[in-house]
Amino acid sequence: MSDSNKILNTVKDSPIIHVAPSPHIRDIKTHTQRMMIDVLIALTPVVIVSVYLFRMYAVKQLLICIVTCLAAEILFVRMRGRSLTIKDCSAGVTGIILALSLPGSAPWFVGVIASVIAMGIGKIIFGGLGMNIFNPAMVGRAFVMIAFAGLMGAGSYENITGLVDAVSGATPLSALKFNNTPAIFTHLFWGNTNGSIGETSAFACLLGGLFLVFRKTASWQIPFSILLTVLFIAGITDLAAAASGMLIVHHMFGGALMFSAFFIATDPVTSPLTSKGKWIFGCGTGILIMIIRLFSGYPEGVMFAILIMNALTPLINRWTNPQPMGEA
């Protein structure tokens, strides 16, 4: 009797030993909620610049997309009978990124439909966060881009009047492509040009993006290789044309390149896992961006480039799967 009590007491007093299957090393850095909060912090400068430049247009677009994304996440997760995942903030991040990639002049239903498609067909239908093949925000944007080409295309940017006078007018890339009129570097860098509400300021995107890279929330290989590839191809086209550096500046700082390279392409779910894979992913994205920009009817190709490379990600993962030691 006393013996068994003794044993019970020693069991109670001894430190608890957790028994669990591997992996045993958990890194707080890879916690979903922490990563998403990092992304939210990194998006702050971009959001501030977009609200400063586009005022009510930006506020409206952000509110619509965030609210609809959260509502759609709750609705679809309920429909699948899963526990709510709203706390990991990923739906909010998708909403903000989606809003920032839309033109300010797009009517309300564009944001609503894009958000519902992003959450439903982009994410939940595959089984939720971590299971999706394509970046949800880009799925939503691609849907409305094709569905409402008239409201999303280059023309829709021209009837918007923001704070700065320069903001009404064609986007830098379409002005260059269709009218052959280049923009000024400082405008492209600080952001007082027209475009999707989050993409205009290369400075804000760089600021947020570098924060993500230094926090190791986003891997540096993907944005770096995308920018390097675009720089290389833009350099060749520039040399083939006037060799004034104007084309390089446009392709690097105009359009959605900076924003997408740091915030969209680095989505850990839809980009390769290995370092080598990330380089392949980045270079492929850069090449596709430049092919679409130079040879297609679209002035900007970042969205389609990222979606195509998302589709190739499982293949890249398989190619670059590291060999375990000892196996031939």
Add this chain to the structure above:
Amino acid sequence: MTDQPTAFERFVQGILPENPVFRQLLGLCPTLAVTNGMKPALTMACSVAFVLLCANIVISLIRNLLKPHLRIVVFTLTIAAFVTIADRFLAAYFFQMSKTLGPYIPLIIVNCLIICRCEVCASKQSVFTAASDAMGQAIGFGLALSSIAAVREILGTGMFFGIRVLPENWPDWVIMVLPPGAFLTLGLLLGLVNWIELIKSRRAS
């Protein structure tokens, strides 16, 4: 042949329980290609119904002459004969529609739905059963095509059979009349049908 379903069972099964598109996933090529409007979808459904009915009747009539190793060839040639009739008929009397449907009418020849019905039913059962099987499957195919086409045409153009049903300021979802819309609509409707089946089976148990 006591274990074969009766004519009535064949007819009913084709409409919903064994719907060619939603339950068997057969004949998806025309399902995806011509459902951007109600008119082409129904023309396709009628052409398939005609070919399916005639092919089933002929195959059923000659079922005792079929040699096992040559049966698929005979099926295909029989189907091809009726597809040619349907194709020429459309070209003569509905020229514009024939142009819209393009290669998809001749492609009925390789529509696996028809070969499947010849193999499963017509080559084994009487003419009457084969004919009612063809009717059931054709109605099921028509229902599937028109349900997809209705969603795509209404969302994509705001119209139904070319008549405006949604307000003038409806923003057309152009993507719905393009190929991606076909895949999305088919996938979502398939999910809906499976979901309904799931609820049914849950209630039953």
